[in-house]
Amino acid sequence: MPRFVVHENPAITVGTHAVIIGVGSYPHLNGGNKPLCEDHEGLKQLTSPPVSARRFADWLIASFNNPSKPLASVALLISEETNVVSGQTAKYTNPKTGAEYDIERALIDNVKDAVGEWKDRADNSVDNMTIFYFCGHGIAQGTDASLLTEDYGANKNDALEGAIDFRRFNLGMLRCAAAEQCFFIDACRASSDTLLENRDYFGLPLISIKKDARRGKPSRRGPVFYAALAGDSAYARPNQPTVFTDALLKSLNGAGSNDQDGDWRVETSRLMDALDYFMQRQLEDGHKLVQIPATGDASKVQIHYVANPLVPVEVACVPDSETAKAYFDCQQGGASKGSRPPGEPKKWLLELSPGNHEFIATYPKTAFKPASKTEFVRPAFRRIALEATS
Amino acid sequence: MPAYTILRNLAVPKDGAVPKSADFEVMGAATTAAAPPAPVLPQPHVQVDDLSEKDAREAARDPQVKGVAQVMPVTLIAPTDTADAGAAAASSAWGIEAVKANTSPCTGSGIVVAVLDTGIDKNHHAFFGVDITEEDFTGAGNGDQHGHGTHCAGTIFGQDVSGTRIGIARGVKRALIGRVLGAKGNGNSDMIFNGLQWAVSQGAHVVSMSLGFDFPGMVESMVEGGWPAALATSNALEAYRANLRMFDALMGMIKARAELLGSAVIIAAAGNESRRKADPKFRIAASLPAAAEDVISVAALAKSGPSFDIAPFSNIFPEVSAPGVDIVSAKLGGGLASMSGTSMACPHVAGVAALWWERLRSTPGIKASPKLVMDRLRTEARPGVLVAGLDPSDYGVGMVTAPQ
Numbered sequence: 013m014p015r016f017v018v019h020e021n022p023a024i025t026v027g028t029h030a031v032i033i034g035v036g037s038y039p040h041l042n043g044g045n046k047p048l049c050e051d052h053e054g055l056k057q058l059t060s061p062p063v064s065a066r067r068f069a070d071w072l073i074a075s076f077n078n079p080s081k082p083l084a085s086v087a088l089l090i091s092e093e094t095n096v097v098s099g100q101t102a103k104y105t106n107p108k109t110g111a112e113y114d115i116e117r118a119l120i121d122n123v124k125d126a127v128g129e130w131k132d133r134a135d136n137s138v139d140n141m142t143i144f145y146f147c148g149h150g151i152a153q154g155t156d157a158s159l160l161t162e163d164y165g166a167n168k169n170d171a172l173e174g175a176i177d178f179r180r181f182n183l184g185m186l187r188c189a190a191a192e193q194c195f196f197i198d199a200c201r202a203s204s205d206t207l208l209e210n211r212d213y214f215g216l217p218l219i220s221i222k223k224d225a226r227r228g229k230p231s232r233r234g235p236v237f238y239a240a241l242a243g244d245s246a247y248a249r250p251n252q253p254t255v256f257t258d259a260l261l262k263s264l265n266g267a268g269s270n271d272q273d274g275d276w277r278v279e280t281s282r283l284m285d286a287l288d289y290f291m292q293r294q295l296e297d298g299h300k301l302v303q304i305p306a307t308g309d310a311s312k313v314q315i316h317y318v319a320n321p322l323v324p325v326e327v328a329c330v331p332d333s334e335t336a337k338a339y340f341d342c343q344q345g346g347a348s349k350g351s352r353p354p355g356e357p358k359k360w361l362l363e364l365s366p367g368n369h370e371f372i373a374t375y376p377k378t379a380f381k382p383a384s385k386t387e388f389v390r391p392a393f394r395r396i397a398l399e400a401t402s
Numbered sequence: 403m404p405a406y407t408i409l410r411n412l413a414v415p416k417d418g419a420v421p422k423s424a425d426f427e428v429m430g431a432a433t434t435a436a437a438p439p440a441p442v443l444p445q446p447h448v449q450v451d452d453l454s455e456k457d458a459r460e461a462a463r464d465p466q467v468k469g470v471a472q473v474m475p476v477t478l479i480a481p482t483d484t485a486d487a488g489a490a491a492a493s494s495a496w497g498i499e500a501v502k503a504n505t506s507p508c509t510g511s512g513i514v515v516a517v518l519d520t521g522i523d524k525n526h527h528a529f530f531g532v533d534i535t536e537e538d539f540t541g542a543g544n545g546d547q548h549g550h551g552t553h554c555a556g557t558i559f560g561q562d563v564s565g566t567r568i569g570i571a572r573g574v575k576r577a578l579i580g581r582v583l584g585a586k587g588n589g590n591s592d593m594i595f596n597g598l599q600w601a602v603s604q605g606a607h608v609v610s611m612s613l614g615f616d617f618p619g620m621v622e623s624m625v626e627g628g629w630p631a632a633l634a635t636s637n638a639l640e641a642y643r644a645n646l647r648m649f650d651a652l653m654g655m656i657k658a659r660a661e662l663l664g665s666a667v668i669i670a671a672a673g674n675e676s677r678r679k680a681d682p683k684f685r686i687a688a689s690l691p692a693a694a695e696d697v698i699s700v701a702a703l704a705k706s707g708p709s710f711d712i713a714p715f716s717n718i719f720p721e722v723s724a725p726g727v728d729i730v731s732a733k734l735g736g737g738l739a740s741m742s743g744t745s746m747a748c749p750h751v752a753g754v755a756a757l758w759w760e761r762l763r764s765t766p767g768i769k770a771s772p773k774l775v776m777d778r779l780r781t782e783a784r785p786g787v788l789v790a791g792l793d794p795s796d797y798g799v800g801m802v803t804a805p806q
Contacts, residue, residue, distance in 0.1 A: 053431045060427055150430050200430015239429075247426040254429070301426060331763075333605040379533050379575045380512075401512045402575035 014133075016126040018104050018113045019073045019086040027084030028141040029190075030072055031130040033161075034065025034089070035118045035148030037096035040165030040174075045097050049165025051172075051206045053151065060248030061147040062092035064198060064257040066104065068145050071261050074107040077317045081141040081192070085133055087126050089118040091148075091162035118148070120161045120174045120216060127181075127218045131188045138230050140190035141313070146176070147254060150199025153207040155179070155242050155308070158214045159199055171206065175215030182236065182308075184219030186226055192313045194280075195236040198256045200245045235280040236308035237287065247301050255303055259290035266321025267392045271366070276391075278316040280307075285392035289324065322363040323389050327371055327396045334380065334400035335359065338373040366390045373398040403452040407592040408461055409469040409648050411655060412445035444655035448595040468655070469648030472641040475616040475623065476594055478520060478550045478587035479671045479745040494567035496705060497557070497725030497750050500787075501570065503757065506804035509573025510756035512763065515558055516578035516601035516609040516666070517749070518594065519551030520587060524579075526552060528560035528568060528732040531575065537600055538581045539593040547585035549734030553741055554612050555579065556732030557749035558756070563738055568731045570753025570804070573760070578604050583613060591615060591645050594691065595652060602656050602666050607759045607775075610752035611670040612745035615690040617642055642690070649694035657696060657772075667755045667772045667779075669698045671744035673717040685718045685796070692720070698755075698776060701797055702726020702747040709789045712796040716744055722783050723797040724750035754802045755779060761805040778805070 013020055021027070036058040039046035043057040069088050076083045088104055095102040095117050102115040116122050127144075134140040149160040157178045164174035178197065185193055207214060226232060239246035239256035248254035253261070267290070268283035269276040287305040295301050327342070329335045336357040342349040344367060352360045354376060372384040383398040450473060453461065462470045498504050523546045524534045536544040546552045556563075559574035580597035583589040594613070601609045617638055624634035656665050672688035692699035701720035702713035704727035713727050726747030733739035758778045762770035785800030 055431065056427075058427050058429060061429070148429065152430075198429070200428060202431045204431055246429045248429060250425065250427055331605075379531075399512075402573060 014085075014129060016087040016089060016116055016122070016129065017085050018069065018088045018115070019083070019106055019108065021082070021084055024082050024084040026081065026137045026139045028076070028078060028081045028143060029085045029130055029134040030083070030143035030145065031087040031126055032065050032069050032089070032145045033118050033123060033148070034061040035091045035160065035162055036061045037091045037093055037162060038149065038160065038164055039096060039162070040171075041149075046166075047168070049168055049171050051165060053204060053206060055149050055160075058148065058248070059250045060252060060254050061198070062090045063251060064147045064248070064253045065090055065145070067253050067261060068257060069104065070107050071264065072143070075264075078141070078315065079317060081139070085130070087130050088115055089122055089126055090115045091118040096162060118162050120163055123161050123176065124216065124218050131185065131219060134190040135188050138189045138191045141192040141194070142185070142188060142190045143194045143196070145196045145198070147198040147257060150197065150201060150246070151204035151207055152201040152242065153203060156207070156214055157197065157199070157201055158204070158207060159197065172210065172213060172215045177214035177217045179214065180217030180221060181219060182234065183221045184217050185234070186232055187219060187222050189229055191230045191232055193232055193234040194313060194315060195234065196260065197236065198239045198246060198254050201238060201240050201242050202245050203243055233311040233313050234309050235311055235313055237283070238306040238308060239303065241304050241306045244303065247303055255291055255294050256287070256305065258294065259287050259305070262290050262324075263287050264316055266318045267324055269318045269321045269391050276318040276321045276366070277314045278318060279314045280310065280312055282392055283315070284310070289393045320365055321391055323366055323391050324393045325362050325364050325389055325396065326393070327360040327362070327398065329373060329400045330397045331400065334375070337375050337378055337380070338398070338400070339376055341372040341374075343370045343372070344368065364389050371396045371398060373400070375400065403454050405450050405473040406453045406458050406461070407471050407473055407595055407648065408449050408451060408467055409595065409651055410447045410449070410466045411468050412447050412466065444658050446599050446652055446655045448592060448599055450592045468651040469644070471591070471644035471648045474591040474641050474645055475619045476583065476589045476591055476613055477616040477619060478548070478583050478613050479674055479743055480587065495557070495730040497729055498567050498570065500703075500710065500725045501750055501754050501802055501804050502806065503570045503753065503804045504567070506757055506806055508757040508760045508805050510559065510571025510753070511573035511575070511760055513571065513574055513607045513756040513759045514576045514578065514605050515571070515574050515752060515756055516580060516604070516606035517551060517555045517558065518580040518582045518597040518601065518609065518611045519554050519613065520548035520583045520585070521546035521551045521581040522555050522579045523552040523732070523734050526556070526732050526736060528556045528563050530561055532559060533576045534579055535577070535604065536579045536581065537597070539597050540581055540584045540589055542581070542584050544581060546734055548583070548587055549739070550587060550612070550745065551579065551581070551583070552734050553731045553739060554610060554745060554749040557729060557746065558610060558753045560732050563732065566730065566738060568738070570750060571756035574756055578606050595648070598652065598668070602659075606666045608752050608755045609666045609668045610749050611668070611691055612743075612748045614671065614673050614692065615642065615645060617689065646690055646694060649691055653694055653696045665772050667698065667759075667775045668696065669700060669748055669752050669755060671748040672699045672701050672720040674715040674743050674745075676715055676717050678712075678714040688717045688719050698722060698751060698779060699798075700724055700744055700748045700751045702742070702744045703788070703797070703801060704728075706789050710787055710801060711789045712792055713742070713744075716796070718795045720798040722751055722779055722799055722802050723747065724754075724802050726750075751779065751802050754804050757804045
């Protein structure tokens, strides 16, 4: 098995190659176990990125389905307390084979090697697809972003030696023959004093830009999904997948799919709708955070085929204040697809397969008339409002 | 020690700090990535404590506390005339046609109305089929031993009684009855604050209050207790001002909650203390709660041939006016009674507000809100149906009108 790779199918000559980087431990940032670098900008240790990176790897290996570009390889780099602070080896268990792998740390040299090898694996055919996933600290100036690796600040005179210049890396990837390249950047894009002072220096490009890199090759479709708008923060609950990655995994399971080709395929434009929906749903629950996903290149790529997409559905009464009094029921072809008794003031959330469904609200303890609606449920999501009238 | 009403906003931590969001990791420069805060809904809470003046001042320093006011007596706005209408009520109550409820396609369906008054005789035939929730704030228990609340409720949502139509919004099927006045029609200011908070929290769309703060009663009580008249008046005036500020603070919180949760249109009678018959200049200004911000205050009108005239007792500076003389509605114990007063005009406006709520809620593209309903009450009111020569300070913008 090549270095960094935790899943490989050598029989696949044309397929999808992924590299996944999750950085939670930063020894030279606040709370780290090495001298704090001058350019720390208040950044702290994180627990969510290693969890998020593992979950994304799990999903790819266990669930990814693209008949024309099957999964060929997955490389994984993680920096977490286990391998950075405790001096042990981080492990990853392949969910398909059960094999256990030692995970290498997301140091800039490792990242450079892993990304170079990943690019080379995908370079054998224009029909390949690549997936680049990064979860960790990010700093930005405008739309330019630096993705911080574990050793950010290790060189006290040049903290950005431990960072990826994402704009240049993205342009450098034009060298790669793969005509479909997806980038998922789960990091903050808040403005940075360090980058402001350094003007045009954002870290290492990993792959340098080449003039006319696509000459003789088809144009690249390279959608970029950011966890936040330019200038904004990205958030995560400790020891859980980030807000963005959680939404991404849910979206890949169907909410981000379209059936224009006759079957359900997660494609980039619909994926954006689903990401936005799931992220707002996570963050609307009583706290004060705002995080809006953004895209840098919205070109269309069909990423994943879904046999039975699950569509998030919200059911509530109009007015909202009556929702707690309603007994909700959902039926399809006479069969119940779920129900909820009265007593819960929040919207009824359920996941349904696409198709016509009847939604019914009855009010056992009030004089309201039963209300029902038949609606066609399809991705990205559906909101159902049932009138509460006397 | 005197009793004080304390209004708190429980959404504000006691130390005054801004509430922090849930414990989230920030994956970047936290200092430069402040997200705009989502609105924090106020949580009004009213309590009564016996406090010295010093302690009352100290309590006001708590960041949670939004108002401290000495408890004031409250009284129903007593009808100027009451008569058994059992035999006389062959026709419908004249106020129904005057506000054009008889030609409105709306009935108040789906609207929740609250009445803060002396309670209700819920066994009265007029309330058959209405889901009534009662809450007592007086300590005397539910029900109505006075009749004022029953009469007011009948005008808002009462069903026909022996063929006589008394209700403006007969499609209202859920009512909240807050008993804030006792058997003699008296109560305290804290009961009103608690009742109002309760009604809004229970989902009322319209709150009707035919009652007023009893400033003269407070002075009289203090004088009877041995206070010099000047000192009693000064003390009562300060209590009145503090209660006005508290009412405004509570209304502000209700308004802020309305942005996200929806809220109620609050309607109050202007009061009956004017004496135009004795002296045309004897016109008294509307009292609390009618004088508070964002409360629709209501003057009373009487029939005058084909037009309508201001009732001689009706206080000035209302926002709107409505029928308030010889109003036939539900009588305590059954049957019908006729009463006069701004107390009777107030439920007419409450009923019309319920009709407008229904209209706006069923209009595509419009998100019904208390503000929109209040706008309709004002803009659709008709000054042209009033007799010539009246001053707008008497009638506001005119006779309220149901949606057609």
